[in-house]
Amino acid sequence: xxALATATQLVMGALVMLLPVGEAEAAGSWVATAPAVRxxxxxxxxxxxxxxxxxxxxxxxxxxxxIDSVVWQYRTAPGQAxxxxxxxxxxxxxxxxxxxTSQALAGLPAGTPLHFRFSLAPGQRGAVTVQGLQVIVxxx
Numbered sequence: 001x002x003a004l005a006t007a008t009q010l011v012m013g014a015l016v017m018l019l020p021v022g023e024a025e026a027a028g029s030w031v032a033t034a035p036a037v038r039x040x041x042x043x044x045x046x047x048x049x050x051x052x053x054x055x056x057x058x059x060x061x062x063x064x065x066x067i068d069s070v071v072w073q074y075r076t077a078p079g080q081a082x083x084x085x086x087x088x089x090x091x092x093x094x095x096x097x098x099x100x101t102s103q104a105l106a107g108l109p110a111g112t113p114l115h116f117r118f119s120l121a122p123g124q125r126g127a128v129t130v131q132g133l134q135v136i137v138x139x140x
Contacts, residue, residue, distance in 0.1 A: 028065070028110070029138045030054055036131035039082050039118040047087075048116040051135050065110045071136040073099040074116060080128040081121035086135070088112050110139035 032051035039046050072086055075098050085092040093104045118130050
């Protein structure tokens with residue numbers, strides 16, 4: 001098992017333990033990863049593969065709930081810079097760095113497919129490989 005998979009399991013376990021007992025039944029989360037992408041231009045974005053929920057959530061069943069928060073992560077080699085956004089069908093959320101948490105997508109259906117979009121940061125010379133693409137979608 002990779003170090004990233006082990007760390008993800010630890011984070012997920014900690015998140016579950018932090019849920020209040022009364023909310024544990026009504027809340028949930030899903031995790032998705034995407035293969036690495038290569039940003040090559042400042043003015044042209046490259047999209048990741050879709051980050052999708054498990055089938056029951058993706059089908060949009062009414063009892064599946066709404067997004068509460070989204071945790072994201074991605075990484076580049078040291079010294080390399082990209083502009084990053086996390087997107088859904090109706091818009092995108094600018095990402096200030098390689099990892100974080102946001103409630104900006106709160107209220108969207110829990111099964112909303114997401115994807116990353118990357119472009120080179122101004123001044124960045126040469127293509128940048130972006131890897132470790134992951135989201136954790138928490139919903140109620």
